[in-house]
Amino acid sequence: GKSASQQEVIKLGADVTFPPFEMMKDGKVTGFDIDLIKAIAAQENLKIADPIQTMDFQGLIPAIQTGTIDVAVAGMTITSAREQQVNFSKPYYHSGLSILVKNDSTIKGLADLKGKTVAVKLGTTADIMLSKDQGIKIKRFNNIDDAYNELQNGGAQAVVFDNPVNLNYINTGHSNVKVVGSLLTGEDYGIAVTKQNSQLLQKINDGLDKLIANGQYEKIYRDYFKSDN
Ligand code: GLN
Incomplete structure (x- = not known):
């Protein structure tokens, strides 16, 4: 692997009004998605730039497109319209x-x-x-x-x-x-990644696969969700 000095730095954006996936706690950005992307970064030797950039949900995709951020975690539903604008990781959470x-x-x-x-x-x-x-x-x-x-x-x-x-x-x-009532939709969340860096998408997907295989995903899941929801 690369030495620490050669670590690829990724600029991360998040919408912190989506608890328990993203939220502010004691002045820090925290949540399921934050722990997940940190674990993926550690697995793939990526460095997350400090600070995580917080913005309205609506601002995340434009921020990726202009290069303000490289990656967004926001419990973002994978849709075909958004897939025109950003790349999505494999689904990491099923919702509705x-x-x-x-x-x-x-x-x-x-x-x-x-x-x-x-x-x-x-x-x-x-x-x-x-x-x-x-x-x-x-x-x-x-x-x-x-x-x-x-x-x-x-x-x-x-x-x-x-x-x-x-x-x-x-x-x-x-x-x-x-x-x-019943759920109105079935939706899958993906990590949004700039289309300018297909290698980064690959690393995020590889990291996600490894965390699912080695039980770390499950551990993070249990930290935030008591049962299936
Ligand atoms: N999953 C919803 C969407 O992608 C809401 C995400 C959010 O509010 N952060 O539109």
């Missing part, structure tokens, strides 16, 4: 969208969202999906906490977002809300 409502809501599923106001995070798969539905009023926020607050203060009747993050919200002291 769910509907979060107040416990006393009559909303039971997607059909009930007609005529309602739904809060989403700007530019995410939930925003893209609901924007195709003419009968739903959408309020868009950069920070998912603002979307949850909108539900709490009655400005929206539901939040549609990635189910693990909705469950994390419930489990972090918000027992007055619940997930209803």
Whole structure:
């Protein structure tokens, strides 16, 4: 392998409003995706530039395209539209969208969202999906906490977002809300990598394979998720 001085340095970007995948804790960027990319970097002798650059979800793909960052971790769903703009690693987490409502809501599923106001995070798969539905009023926020607050203060009747993050919200002291209905989508998260460096994509995929094979992926998973969600 290369000596430490020859280590390839990668500029990493993250959206820190996606707990438990990315979040700020004690002034530090942390979460499942952060531990995963750090383990991949260690495995592949890559050095992550300090600091990790935090930005709105919406800003990550443009930042990769302009070279501000080389790699983004953001629980980013692999979609064909995004694949035109960035390379994606192999899927590393299977997810899907769910509907979060107040416990006393009559909303039971997607059909009930007609005529309602739904809060989403700007530019995410939930925003893209609901924007195709003419009968739903959408309020868009950069920070998912603002979307949850909108539900709490009655400005929206539901939040549609990635189910693990909705469950994390419930489990972090918000027992007055619940997930209803079945998952609206099946989605896979990938690590987004600049199209300018196919070798880097290869290393990230190799590292991911090794962490899955040697049990490290499983260990990191257990640090953040108690059971399957
Ligand atoms: N998985 C969703 C998407 O890719 C949301 C990601 C996020 O908010 N960080 O659109």
